Amino acid sequence: MKKSLYSLAALTLFIAQSLQAAPLRVAADPVPHAEILEYVQKIDPKLDLKVIELNGGINANELLASGDVDANYFQHLPYLQEQEKALGKTFSVAASVHIEPLGIYSHRIKALSALPQGASVAVPNNATNLSRALWLLQDKGVIKLKAQNRANSALVTPKDIADNPKQIKIVEIESPQLPRSLDDVDAAIINGNYALEAGLTPAKDALGLESAEHNPYANLLVTTPQLLKDPRVQQLAKDLTSPQVADFIRQRYNGSVIPVADNKHD
Numbered sequence: 266m267k268k269s270l271y272s273l274a275a276l277t278l279f280i281a282q283s284l285q286a287a288p289l290r291v292a293a294d295p296v297p298h299a300e301i302l303e304y305v306q307k308i309d310p311k312l313d314l315k316v317i318e319l320n321g322g323i324n325a326n327e328l329l330a331s332g333d334v335d336a337n338y339f340q341h342l343p344y345l346q347e348q349e350k351a352l353g354k355t356f357s358v359a360a361s362v363h364i365e366p367l368g369i370y371s372h373r374i375k376a377l378s379a380l381p382q383g384a385s386v387a388v389p390n391n392a393t394n395l396s397r398a399l400w401l402l403q404d405k406g407v408i409k410l411k412a413q414n415r416a417n418s419a420l421v422t423p424k425d426i427a428d429n430p431k432q433i434k435i436v437e438i439e440s441p442q443l444p445r446s447l448d449d450v451d452a453a454i455i456n457g458n459y460a461l462e463a464g465l466t467p468a469k470d471a472l473g474l475e476s477a478e479h480n481p482y483a484n485l486l487v488t489t490p491q492l493l494k495d496p497r498v499q500q501l502a503k504d505l506t507s508p509q510v511a512d513f514i515r516q517r518y519n520g521s522v523i524p525v526a527d528n529k530h531d
Contacts, residue, residue, distance in 0.1 A: 365457025368471030468520035
């Protein structure tokens with residue numbers, strides 16, 4: 266009996282050591298997430314990362330649920346919660362890293378006040394970012410929404426628009442395709458990562474930018490409950506929230522990507 270217990274303990278130790286020796290597989294959007302992870306690899310070479318860059322149509326949460334990756338880094342909490350419901354899975358947040366303010370862009374106008382009557386405005390077609398886009402349009406005075414408590418978990422849709430003085434038309438498009446829509450619509454509301462990938466500089470090019478203050482859409486390092494305490498995940502979480510990485514984000518993205526540390530208020 267003792268021999269069996271010893272064998273089991275040895276096997277458990279061997280498995281744990283093998284896991285720690287293997288690269289940590291992290292699915293990430295190319296910009297800025299994979300770029301930030303590449304910087305982490307430079308400042309912490311002992312942490313063996315295998316960064317898997319996401320292409321359009323690949324669901325990184327499905328990859329995580331199926332065990333094809335150990336973590337992902339691309340999403341904010343409201344989207345993660347929506348995905349947990351859709352997939353029937355529970356994930357774990359290992360770190361809250363940065364904010365990518367949502368922005369309004371246009372190839373046709375230079376200011377939101379110049380939006381024409383009946384303008385077409387493209388927005389993300391997933392529920393959380395659609396809601397986020399509508400709040401941004403309200404914040405910039407383009408529309409008014411029905412009375413809603415922004416702090417609660419309820420999402421708004423175009424049906425919640427109470428006042429639309431310019432009669433703008435909301436066009437829902439897959440998030441990665443939004444930059445391409447700029448030639449076909451009067452304006453588009455684009456997630457920060459896709460704006461950066463398209464060569465846009467949110468802090469400079471956006472006609473209207475989401476406020477970073479008290480912003481609930483911080484991008485997260487996400488893993489499974491089983492891997493949450495894995496030393497590799499914990500070390501990556503520590504690195505991603507370090508002062509060095511915060512400095513890199515500030516210098517590299519110049520206000521287009523904002524470290525979570527800059528959004529903390531007493």
